[in-house]
Amino acid sequence: MIRLQGVTKQYQMGDQAVHALQGVDLHIRSNELVAFIGASGSGKSTMMNIVGCLDRPSSGAYWLNGREVATMSGDELALVRNQEIGFIFQSFHLLPRASALDNVAQPLIYRGIKLRERLALAEQALQRVGLGARMHHRPNELSGGQRQRVAIARALVGKPSILLADEPTGNLDSSTSLEILALIKEVHAGGQTVVMVTHEPEIAEQCQRVVRLRDGRIISDTMPGTPAPAAAGSAA
Amino acid sequence: MNLFLESVRSALASIRAHRLRSFLTSLGIIIGVASVITVISLIQGLSKSVSDQFTGLGGNGLTITAHNEYKDVMRGKINYLRFEDVEQLRVRTEGIRELSPMFNPGLSEVRFTGMSATAQVFATSASYQEVDQRYARLGRFISDSDDASARRVAVIGEKLIEDLHLPQNPVGQFIRYANEWFKIVGVMEKRGEIFGMSQDNYLIIPFKTGQSIIGNNTKPNLRISVAVRDLSRLEETRSRIRGVMRQAHRLKPEERDDFEIESADQLSKTFDSLSNTVTLVMGGVVGIALLVGGIGIMNIMLVSVKERTREIGICKAIGARSRDILLQFLIEAVTLSLLGGLIGLAIGYGLGVGIAAMIPDFPPAVVPWWAVVLSVVFSGSVGVVFGVVPASQAARLDPIDALRYE
Numbered sequence: 001m002i003r004l005q006g007v008t009k010q011y012q013m014g015d016q017a018v019h020a021l022q023g024v025d026l027h028i029r030s031n032e033l034v035a036f037i038g039a040s041g042s043g044k045s046t047m048m049n050i051v052g053c054l055d056r057p058s059s060g061a062y063w064l065n066g067r068e069v070a071t072m073s074g075d076e077l078a079l080v081r082n083q084e085i086g087f088i089f090q091s092f093h094l095l096p097r098a099s100a101l102d103n104v105a106q107p108l109i110y111r112g113i114k115l116r117e118r119l120a121l122a123e124q125a126l127q128r129v130g131l132g133a134r135m136h137h138r139p140n141e142l143s144g145g146q147r148q149r150v151a152i153a154r155a156l157v158g159k160p161s162i163l164l165a166d167e168p169t170g171n172l173d174s175s176t177s178l179e180i181l182a183l184i185k186e187v188h189a190g191g192q193t194v195v196m197v198t199h200e201p202e203i204a205e206q207c208q209r210v211v212r213l214r215d216g217r218i219i220s221d222t223m224p225g226t227p228a229p230a231a232a233g234s235a236a
Numbered sequence: 237m238n239l240f241l242e243s244v245r246s247a248l249a250s251i252r253a254h255r256l257r258s259f260l261t262s263l264g265i266i267i268g269v270a271s272v273i274t275v276i277s278l279i280q281g282l283s284k285s286v287s288d289q290f291t292g293l294g295g296n297g298l299t300i301t302a303h304n305e306y307k308d309v310m311r312g313k314i315n316y317l318r319f320e321d322v323e324q325l326r327v328r329t330e331g332i333r334e335l336s337p338m339f340n341p342g343l344s345e346v347r348f349t350g351m352s353a354t355a356q357v358f359a360t361s362a363s364y365q366e367v368d369q370r371y372a373r374l375g376r377f378i379s380d381s382d383d384a385s386a387r388r389v390a391v392i393g394e395k396l397i398e399d400l401h402l403p404q405n406p407v408g409q410f411i412r413y414a415n416e417w418f419k420i421v422g423v424m425e426k427r428g429e430i431f432g433m434s435q436d437n438y439l440i441i442p443f444k445t446g447q448s449i450i451g452n453n454t455k456p457n458l459r460i461s462v463a464v465r466d467l468s469r470l471e472e473t474r475s476r477i478r479g480v481m482r483q484a485h486r487l488k489p490e491e492r493d494d495f496e497i498e499s500a501d502q503l504s505k506t507f508d509s510l511s512n513t514v515t516l517v518m519g520g521v522v523g524i525a526l527l528v529g530g531i532g533i534m535n536i537m538l539v540s541v542k543e544r545t546r547e548i549g550i551c552k553a554i555g556a557r558s559r560d561i562l563l564q565f566l567i568e569a570v571t572l573s574l575l576g577g578l579i580g581l582a583i584g585y586g587l588g589v590g591i592a593a594m595i596p597d598f599p600p601a602v603v604p605w606w607a608v609v610l611s612v613v614f615s616g617s618v619g620v621v622f623g624v625v626p627a628s629q630a631a632r633l634d635p636i637d638a639l640r641y642e
Contacts (some may be wrong), residue, residue: 054553054635075557082555093550093639097253107554109242154554 001161002028002051002192007060007070009216010045020046021057022216028195030161033188035204037196038213045166047213048197051087052164053077061134065161082110086155088184091230092147094139094154100126101135104154111158123144125153131185152183156192163187165196180207239560240567247568250336250540251575257536262576264532265279265618268525269577269611273584275518277601281592283511285599297367297473300460300481303496315494317458324484325460331473336364339456341446346400346439347412353399355392356438357413357457359446367463375407375422378442382421386444393436411438414449430599460571470499526614529559529576530622537569537626548630549638562631569623570616577615581608 009021028034028179038044049055050062056077069080075138087093094103104122108226114123116152126135129149139147148168155163169177181203188194196207204210205224212220251258300314322337339361346355362380371392382389385450390411395408402420411416418441427435442450442552464473474497481495540547548561588601 049636052553056640077558078555078557081553087553093546093553095547095550097249101271106551109239110555110557110560112238114238158555188247196459 002026002195003061003063004057005061005063006095007050007057009050009058011044011058012150012231021050023060024216024218026118026211026218026221028193031188031191031193033185033194033208034196035207035210036195036213037199037201037204037210039199041215042213043216044197044213044229046197046216048164048166048195051162052087053080078110082107083160085160086158086160086163087115088148088151088155088163088165088168092139092151092171092217094150096139097140098151099136100131100142100150103150104157107158112212118162121157122153124131125152125157126158129153143176144172145179148172148176148180149183152180152187156187161193163192163194165194167198168196169198169200171225177186177203239563243560243564243567244571246564247571250568251571253271258572258575260357261536262529262572262579264529264616265526265576266580267520268529269580269615270584270587272355272518272525273581273603273607273611273627274587276515276591276607277585277588277603278598278605279511279514279518279600280602280607281588283508283603297461297463297499298470299476299498300462300477301496301498303494307507316455318377318484319458321458321481321484322382322460325462325477325480326567327408329473329476329480331465331469331476332355334363334366334463336361336367336460336461337443337458338364339446339458339470341414341441341449341456343414343449345413346396347408347467348400348402351400353396353437355396355399357441358438358447359441359443361443364461367461369463370427371425372422373425374405375420377409377422378440380578383442383444386448388418388445389421391424391440392420393424393438395434395436396439399437411439413441416449417630428615465483474499497535522611522614526618529615530573530618533573533619534622534625535568537565537623539573540568541565541626541630544630545638545641546634548633548640552633552635553639558631561633562627562632565627565630566620566623570619573615573619573622574612577611580615 004024004026007021007024007026008019009018010019012018022043024043024047036047037046046055050057053064053072054077057070058073060070061068064080065082067080072080081087082117088221094100095106098106101119101122104125105118108118108121123132126132126149130150130154131146131155132138134142134146139150150170152163155165163184168184172180173221184194184196185206196203198204208215209223211218211222212222242520273320297632300317300321302317304315308314317337319337322335325332326335338358340356340358344354344357346353360378361383362378365377371377373394377391378389381387387490390413392402392406396402397404400411402409402411406420411420412418418439424436424438424440431432447456462473462477464470466473476499482493485494487494492629548556551561568635585601585603588603592598592601
């Protein structure tokens, strides 16, 4: 499903060349729940950007559902993001002037789906995350947890291959965090592949598989949630 | 198409979200379009009324006058129209409804009980009424018998009542002209003013009376007004008249016409070209106004792109392509400028009508359709031209940088 091979990423920060990723090999199968964990600067955000097709690797290959996406153009990547990836961000990243419903319907615009169908799909998605009653509220009228639910609905509305969550509980208090985490696990239980980026070990613990990054390399790839032998199959 | 509609929807939403700012942004366009539409509507109204007046002025027909080359005049060879020409035309030309000869007896001072005024005096026949489609408001016009017996009667224009302090109904009063007493038998309908000059300070006397004033030996400088039967065949009638006149004057084929045939609309054409020049100058002004307005829009759009960087990042992350973003911002700029143009159009029209109503005797304002089309097209294209830079800036943003932007 996701296969990274020898992926590196360098970029220029001032006069300094930063080697964010230094040869990463990774294979994620369908319906896995994977956490990338690492300190800041470990390269986990860069990983997330590349896996989410927001960025291209400097070298190496990336196959997503059998398609080589490492060499695609910006607009081709936009299409891939629209169809294959659902993003959840730490700071929600909702459109401030649009209602919850419109926010969730937004990705479908770029697929050319008609207004009525869009709204119907968005409504379904919002009901699925338990926000059916507050669809017409704007983000600033919703609590943090509710906003993140809207973001999850938006991520899921297009039925993506991967749900990509970047510190999804980073801006939430602990009880709301648990709710959101429970929701994500519920989505995973429904057959969704989920990749989560976090720096909190407690959150990573809840995942089947934990990929630990440091200095742009994978230092461990374990499966705490499943019996030990499966760990061997992780690296491609 | 779907995407286009979405962009319009989102543009309207974002304009609604910043009402005041959007208004101020398009203010440049609003003022530009409004001022131009105001001026154009006034000029066009004026021009319409002037050409209406000119059309009325000469009747719907032709005027024949003698044509004299300057060098011939210097040699003492002066061409005149003759009274027989009138008869020849009347009898021999098809397509003429009515003819009337007229001339100016030369003097222009008119007196009444110690008051004196300057008037355009002309001597003409009873048919003048029909030719020029202008009728007596009070009393009657000159009759054929007035003409036949060279009676000392006169029909006056409205303005002379005022200038000579005549009673409101001056019919039956005597006024003095060319050392003779003339009885006023009628007052003509009001013509109004052209460029502030009254067209009603005139005095009409019978043709023969005029002849007797200048003496039978003096040849009058005759003009013949012709009303044609069918206006759509004006040119045909004109060439017939030319043929008859050449025969009447016994001109050889190689000789040039010693007369001129003018149609009344030639005057209004002159005015049209004048008003076109003014309109053209206004076109230049609108260009500058729209340029300034466009820069205003570009400025705000650039700010707006900066402000909404994160939103752009979000949209890109969830699948917007560069061209989706480009279209969205471009349409927003076009919508702003188009709305400005439409508001300007409405304000300009209102101002034009208001100003025209406030100035006494000013003709009503007219907004021609081309001015509406032009202002919409121009303001729309200003949006495109000045929206491209901010929109492509937005489209080029890198999604990761845009998402991180604070």
